[in-house]
Ligand SMILES: Cc1cc2nc3c(=O)[nH]c(=O)nc-3n(C[C@H](O)[C@H](O)[C@H](O)COP(=O)(O)OP(=O)(O)OC[C@H]3O[C@@H](n4cnc5c(N)ncnc54)[C@H](O)[C@@H]3O)c2cc1C
Ligand SMILES: *[C@@H]1O[C@H](CO)[C@@H](O)[C@H](O)[C@H]1NC(C)=O
Ligand SMILES: *[C@@H]1O[C@H](CO)[C@@H](O)[C@H](O)[C@H]1NC(C)=O
Ligand SMILES: *[C@@H]1O[C@H](CO)[C@@H](O)[C@H](O)[C@H]1NC(C)=O
Ligand SMILES: *[C@@H]1O[C@H](CO)[C@@H](O)[C@H](O)[C@H]1NC(C)=O
Ligand SMILES: *[C@@H]1O[C@H](CO)[C@@H](O)[C@H](O)[C@H]1NC(C)=O
Ligand SMILES: *[C@@H]1O[C@H](CO)[C@@H](O)[C@H](O)[C@H]1NC(C)=O
C-alpha cells in the first residue's frame with residue numbers, strides 16, 4: 397500500500413517552471429511547494445478513504461502516516477534531484493501553459509539600460525528619431541502589420557561583434573526585449589515590436605568582407621553585408637552566392653529567415669549556403685559554431701539551428717558562406733502551355749529525369765496578363781501559364797543538349813510556344829517578365845480592383861509529386877471565391893506564392909482563402925512556409941503543420957538559450973500563455 401502511495405507521489409506531474417535563476421527560479425520554487433503539498437495531501441486523503449471501508453481505524457492512521465512520510469520523502473527527492481526541478485525542468489518539452497508570462501524592464505530600468513547603451517555605442521549610434529523608428533517598424537510589403545503602438549523605442553547601430561555582446565549583456569541585466577534587424581525586407585511580421593519597451597539592433601554597419609578564400613570557395617562577411625554587394629565583389633572571379641531574395645536583404649536577415657530565391661533549385665537555400673557563424677547569445681556570450689572545413693561530424697549542428705530561427709535564439713554578427721562557380725554559359729528559355737497542369741507535369745518530368753536546371757519559375761495566365769496589362773516589359777506576352785527556365789553549363793555543347801531536353805519534355809506536355817534567348821539582351825528581355833511580377837500585380841490591382849488594393853502572398857511548398865494537385869485545387873478554390881489572384885512559383889522546389897489581391901472590404905474573404913491555401917499544404921505533406929518564414933503571421937499554421945509537441949520542443953530550446961525571453965519575443969511560436977494574437 398505504502399509503496400503504491402510512494403510510486404504515485406513519485407510520479408507527480410513535474411513542475412515545469414524553473415526558467416533559471418532570478419525571476420523564473422523564484423516563481424518555480426513557490427509553485428513547487430504549493431503543488432507538492434496539495435498533491436501529497438490529496439493522495440493520503442484518498443488512501444484514507446479506501447481503508448475506511450474496511451472499517452479499521454488503526455490501518456487508517458498507519459496508512460496516513462506512511463503516506464505522509466513517503467510523500468515527504470519523495471517531495472525531498474524531487475527538490476534535491478540533480479538538477480532540482482525548480483532550477484531546471486525535467487520535461488523534454490515546454491508546454492505554453494506551464495510557463496508564466498515574461499517580466500520585462502519597467503520604465504526606470506529601461507532608462508538605465510538606455511544610458512548604458514549610449515555609454516557603449518556613443519550618442520550617434522543610439523537613435524530615437526521618428527524616421528528611424530518608422531523604417532524599423534515595418535516595410536511596404538509587410539503582410540502582418542504591427543498594431544499602432546507596436547513600435548521600437550530605440551534603434552542601436554553597433555559596429556562590431558564586441559559591441560553587440562556588450563549590448564546583450566545590458567539587455568540581459570535589465571531584461572530588455574531586443575530584436576535583431578538587417579535589411580528589414582521580411583514580410584511575415586518578423587520584427588514587430590510586440591513588447592514594450594523594445595530595442596532594435598540594426599546590424600547594417602557590420603558590413604565588411606572580412607576574408608575571401610577563392611580556392612576554398614568561401615567568404616567571411618559581417619551580418620550587415622548586402623548579398624548584391626557580395627555578388628558584385630565576386631563577379632570578377634566568376635563566383636556567386638546561391639540565395640537571391642529581395643534586393644534590400646542583408647546576410648544576417650537572410651540567415652534569420654533561411655531565405656532562398658530563384659536559384660535555390662540549383663544551389664540550395666540559406667540552410668545549404670552557410671559554413672559557420674559567429675553568434676552573440678542572449679546573455680552576451682560570443683560563440684563560433686564551428687571551423688571552416690565543409691565536411692564535419694562534430695556533434696550538434698549549431699550553425700543549422702540558428703538558420704531560420706528569426707532572431708529568437710541569438711544574433712549573428714559574422715558568417716562564412718559557401719560560394720558557387722557561375723556557369724560559363726547560361727540562357728533563358730520561356731515556354732507557355734495550354735494549361736497549368738501541363739506546365740507542372742513538365743516540371744515534374746524534367747526533375748524526375750534529372751535534367752540539370754538552374755531555375756524554373758512558373759507564372760500563371762493571370763500573372764502573364766498582369767504583366768501584359770502593366771506594360772512593365774518591352775515584350776507582349778501570351779496570356780497562358782508559362783515556365784521561365786534558367787539553364788546553364790560550363791560547356792556550350794552541353795548547354796545546347798540541355799535546351800533540347802527541355803524542349804523535348806515540354807513537347808510531351810503539349811507546349812504552346814517555346815522560346816530561348818540567343819544573346820545577352822534577349823536573356824534580359826525574357827527574364828524581365830519574371831522580375832516584374834510584383835509591380836505588375838500591384839499595377840493591375842490598383843487599376844482593376846481598387847486604388848487601395850492589398851496583396852497577401854502565400855508561401856507553401858510541397859513534395860514535387862504533389863505540386864500539380866496542390867496548384868490545381870488552389871486555383872479551383874481561388875476561382876470560387878471570386879477574388880483575383882496570381883501565381884508565381886519556384887516550382888523546381890515545389891514552392892509557390894499565390895498573391896491574393898483584395899480591397900479592404902473583402903479582407904475576411906481574402907484571409908480565409910489564404911488560410912485554406914496555407915493549410916492545404918499540410919494535406920499534401922508540405923509546409924506552410926517554403927521561404928518567407930513564420931514571424932507572427934503563421935504561428936498557428938506552423939502548429940498545425942508540426943503538431944503541438946514539436947513546437948513544445950522548439951520552446952524548450954528557446955528557453956534554454958534565452959531563459960529571460962528577451963530575443964525577438966513572440967516570433968515563430970508563443971512564449972507567453974497570455975499572448976492573444978492569433
Ligand atoms: C519584394 C520582395 C521580394 C522577396 N523575395 C524573396 C525571395 O525570392 N525569396 C525569399 O526567400 N524571400 C524573399 N523575400 C523576403 C525577404 O527578402 C527575406 O526573408 C530576407 O531573407 C530577409 O532579409 P532581411 O535582411 O531583410 O531581414 P530582416 O527583415 O531584417 O530580418 C528577418 C528576420 O531575421 C532576424 N534577423 C535579422 N538580422 C539578424 C541577425 N543578424 N541575427 C539573427 N537574426 C537576425 C530578424 O529579427 C527577423 O526575424 C522578399 C521580400 C520582398 C519585400
Ligand atoms: C513606402 O512607400 C512610400 C510611398 O510609396 C515611400 O515614401 C516609403 O519610402 C516606402 N517605405 C519604405 C520603407 O520603403
Ligand atoms: C585560404 O585559406 C588557407 C587556409 O587557411 C590559407 O592558407 C590561404 O592563404 C587562404 N587563401 C586566401 C586567398 O586567403
Ligand atoms: C550543418 O548545417 C549547415 C547549415 O545549415 C549546413 O550547411 C551543413 O551542411 C550542416 N553540416 C552537416 C555536417 O550536416
Ligand atoms: C569559421 O571558422 C574559421 C576557422 O576555420 C574562422 O577563422 C572564421 O572566423 C569562422 N567564421 C565565422 C563567421 O565565425
Ligand atoms: C497582351 O496585352 C496586349 C496589350 O494590353 C493585348 O493587346 C494583347 O491581346 C495581349 N496578348 C495576348 C496574347 O493576350
Ligand atoms: C540578339 O539577337 C537578336 C535576334 O537574333 C538580334 O535582333 C539582336 O540584335 C541581338 N542583340 C545583340 C546585342 O546582339
Ligand SMILES: *[C@@H]1O[C@H](CO)[C@@H](O)[C@H](O)[C@H]1NC(C)=O
Pocket residue numbers: 859861862865919920921
Ligand atoms: C502526394 O503524393 C504522394 C505520392 O508521392 C501520394 O501518395 C499522395 O496521395 C499525395 N497526396 C495527396 C493529398 O494527394
Ligand SMILES: CC(=O)N[C@H]1CO[C@H](CO)[C@@H](O)[C@@H]1O
Pocket residue numbers: 788789790791794
Ligand atoms: C571543369 C568543370 O567544371 N566541368 C564541369 C562542366 O559542367 C559539367 C556539367 O554541367 C560538369 O559535369 C563538369 O564537371
